[in-house]
Amino acid sequence: MSEPLKFTYPVDGDNFTSAGQASVQVKKVLRRLGLDPETIRRVSIAMYEGEINMVIHAGGGEAEVLIYEDNVQIILRDKGPGIADIEQAMQEGFSTAPDNIRSLGFGAGMGLPNMKRYTDDMRIESEVGVGTTITMRVDL
Amino acid sequence: MTVQTLAGLEGVRALTCPEPEREIRGVYIGDLLSWVMGRAEADNVWITIMTNINIVAVASLADTSCILLAEGVTPEQSVLDTAEAKGVNILQSAKPIYETAMQLREFV
Numbered sequence: 001m002s003e004p005l006k007f008t009y010p011v012d013g014d015n016f017t018s019a020g021q022a023s024v025q026v027k028k029v030l031r032r033l034g035l036d037p038e039t040i041r042r043v044s045i046a047m048y049e050g051e052i053n054m055v056i057h058a059g060g061g062e063a064e065v066l067i068y069e070d071n072v073q074i075i076l077r078d079k080g081p082g083i084a085d086i087e088q089a090m091q092e093g094f095s096t097a098p099d100n101i102r103s104l105g106f107g108a109g110m111g112l113p114n115m116k117r118y119t120d121d122m123r124i125e126s127e128v129g130v131g132t133t134i135t136m137r138v139d140l
Numbered sequence: 141m142t143v144q145t146l147a148g149l150e151g152v153r154a155l156t157c158p159e160p161e162r163e164i165r166g167v168y169i170g171d172l173l174s175w176v177m178g179r180a181e182a183d184n185v186w187i188t189i190m191t192n193i194n195i196v197a198v199a200s201l202a203d204t205s206c207i208l209l210a211e212g213v214t215p216e217q218s219v220l221d222t223a224e225a226k227g228v229n230i231l232q233s234a235k236p237i238y239e240t241a242m243q244l245r246e247f248v
Contacts, residue, residue, distance in 0.1 A: 017193045017194075019194070019197070020194070020197030020200075023197070024197065024200060024201070024226065027200070037182060041201070041202065041203050044200075044201040044203075045177045045178075045201050048177070048197060048198075049177065052174075104190075104192050104194060105171055105172055105173040105174075105190045105192070106172075106173055106174060108174050109174075110174035110177075111174055113178070114177055
């Protein structure tokens with residue numbers, strides 16, 4: 001298999017208004033590569049939800065996108081507080097987001113479920129006090 | 141129906157319309173942004189009363205044809221500038237959400 005196209009983006013943890021910039025960049029790249037619109041939508045939304053989570057909970061982190069011939073992988077790494085109970089965090093409606101985030105229309109407990117909904121595979125590795133790495137795959 | 145046509149309906153006006161020829165297919169209504177991203181479909185009109193900057197990213201990534209702000213709510217100019225730059229159409233309806241949606245019923 002040929003080498004994947006690889007893109008790395010820092011996710012700024014202090015700036016909630018610019019959250020999503022990495023996702024918008026990736027969307028542009030995927031458009032240029034000629035991927036079908038629904039695939040681009042799935043990758044973009046999954047990545048945006050991940051970015052938002054990193055800004056809300058982890059003080060930012062790093063997003064890496066690998067584009068293979070037959071799939072796109074998104075790897076989100078942060079050094080945040082970690083997720084104590086992943087099963088609980090995956091439930092729709094469960095949220096630990098603060099009120100100021102909720103008033104913006106986020107924090108509905110839909111982020112992780114949306115990431116799972118829009119990808120073909122999602123893995124969460126998390127250690128409390130150390131950080132979280134989420135790996136998602138969307139098949140082409 | 142195109143976004144431009146929608147902008148011409150009674151009580152509706154374009155606040156920024158960088159892609160006026162975009163076709164509309166269906167409507168989604170919601171204010172919780174993640175809920176919208178999970179449920180809205182590409183080319184939908186998205187009716188909401190949220191006006192913060194994040195609606196631009198949500199509309200762009202969820203690939204909706206336009207944001208239709210109901211109740212006459214108005215975003216800050218910086219939101220409109222960002223939308224213009226990112227090719228996101230933002231329209232405004234003077235009517236409440238229900239009346240706005242009913243007005244669209246015969247077109248979508």
